[in-house]
Amino acid sequence: MKVLIKQAKIISSSSPFNGQTKDILITNGIITAIGDAISEKADQQIEQPGICISIGWMDIFSNFADPGFEYKETLETGAKAAAAGGFTDVMVIPNTNPVVHSKSQVEYIIQKSKSLAVNIHPIGAVTKNAEGKDLAEMYDMHQSGAAGFGDGVNSIQSSGIMLKALQYVKSFDGTVIQIPDDKSIGTNGLMNEGIISTRLGLPGKPTIAEELLVARDIKLARYADSKLHFTGVSSAKSVEYIKRAKDGGLHVSCSVTPYHLFFTDTDIQQYDTNLKVTPPLRTAADRQALLKAVADGTVDCIASHHFPQNWDSKTCEFEYAKEGMIGLESLFGVLGSMVNSGWSIAALVEMLTINPRKIFGIEIPEIKEGAAACLTIFNADEEYIFEEKMIKSKSKNTPFIGKKLKGKVIGIINKGKIELN
Incomplete structure (x- = not known):
């Protein structure tokens, strides 16, 4: 043809x-x-x-919910959404049922997605069942085709486990992915802690919960001399820590979501449950810091954090709504509407094509x-x-x-x- x-x-x-x-x-x-x-x-x-036209775009953090939660998404519908959003490659998180924590689950995703137009790259869980307790067989998963390693939406809480994971992936030049979030701070938080959360009467999640883990994991990455990628970075202070780490020559990279660049916590005042996300939407000052970090290259790439939820999980009170929003189809239009924020379309395409592949060692296509x-x-x-x-x-x-x-x-x-x- x-x-x-x-x-x-x-x-x-x-x-x-x-x-x-x-x-x-x-x-x-x-x-x-x-x-x-x-x-x-x-x-x-x-x-x-x-x-x-550009080489195919790549997303590094999507939930295709397959296996186990096919009522939210399947590999087939996820691939359709990715293609509609311009993505030829997508990395999928391991928070499925069963969790992608062994080579058989990695192989299931790779084999099932072979016939699809989109290349689907599994992220292998760092720990068994993504519970943060015992290390999973990362080497076996790497051999079977896992592109990166992380517990997905379950950020790794234990310093010891995180250090072992960073040391483990060095044997095959792998990268650990972390959503930085200290679960012991603001445990029941529904949104960013601040004036708006107080006004709305909703329990808050402070930025320090994110910043503590960013600071900790940077120190661990330095100690292990290993590769670490933060995704869903949402705080100005987090960006500052990451910039300092990069300036110091550490193998640290980061990505932000389109919705953290577009919305702030003030947008939650209508109690739109689609704006209930992890990490939560932050202040206007944090948003400005993220936009600046994208413009100056501190942020390496954009991650959709495509997180489908069924109708019942969102059409309810804010308190009971599940977290996350879909984002693959709208990502480019959202970022394109903010191109005058200090970056160009060429720079945006670079963040969607070259940078994510470099971080995870995936072959870069050519025109x-x-x-x-x-x-x-x-x-x-x-x-x-x-x-x-x-x-x-x-x-x-x-x-x-x-x-x-x-x-x-x-x-x-x-x-x-x-x-x-």
């Missing part, structure tokens, strides 16, 4: 065609020609004003003749209202429905398959 993409601006720092507008011919999943005007007849032609096509097609300037019908996920828990976004994904080409919106 031949696909011809007409007059697409190539945005890919690793490509010799970066910044140029070209025609791209793909034959049976391989890029066979790149030129100014390709006239060869194709089975499918993609041509739109303002079209851009050149003879390379396998792993491409995301998008229009960076198109403005639109995000509607529920655009959601391919099984769950619909997102506060972005009805919001005006900028930057629309046209589709992906990967593994010889085409998924267009």
Whole structure:
């Protein structure tokens, strides 16, 4: 099958065609020609004003809920959501049932997702059942294809376990992923501790719960001389610690979510349960610090924290609602609407393509003749209202429905398959 993409601006720092507008011919999943005007007849032609193309985007923290919670999401529906959001690669967290803590569970995800258009990379649990007590067989999981290691939404509380994990992954140059959250502080917190939580009468979770674990884990990473990635960073002080660690030459990286860049705790005043997330939405000052950290390169990549919940888990009182929101389909539009915050589309694409693959040692695709096509097609300037019908996920828990976004994904080409919106 031949696909011809007409007059697409190539945005890919690793490509010799970066910044140029070209025609791209793909034959049976391989890029066979790149030129100014390709006239060869194709089975499918993609041509739109303002079209851009980059290597496929990668998300490093999504919950596809499979196995065990397929009523929220499956590998198939998760892959559809990822493709709709422009992602060719997604790392999925291990908080399933059973937990992904052995090579058989890693192999289940890899085998079941082979036929999908999206490459799904399992994150192996650091501890058995992600309970934070006994180390799991990380080496076996690595051999079977686990891309990184972490207990997903269960942040690792024990310093001893964290240190052992950091030392363990060194044998195969692996990376430990952590959502920094000290569970012993603000245990029953429903939102960020501050003026708004007091006004709403909701128990708060202070930023120090996050900052303590960031500081601790940086010290452990230094001691172990190992690789550590913080995801869901939400506090100004956390960013400061991470910047200092990076300046000191440590193997520390971090990612932020689109919703921490877009919303603050003041948005919770309508008690929208879709805004109940972990870590919680912080203050305007924290948000500004995150935006600055994205602009200056302290933040390495963007993580969707795509976390589907069924209708019953969100349509209830704020206190009883489950945490999380879906985020794959809306991610690019949310970030595109904030491009004037100090970063460019080219920088954003870099954070979605090159940086996450470098952190986790995943091969970087190329846009050149003879390379396998792993491409995301998008229009960076198109403005639109995000509607529920655009959601391919099984769950619909997102506060972005009805919001005006900028930057629309046209589709992906990967593994010889085409998924267009």
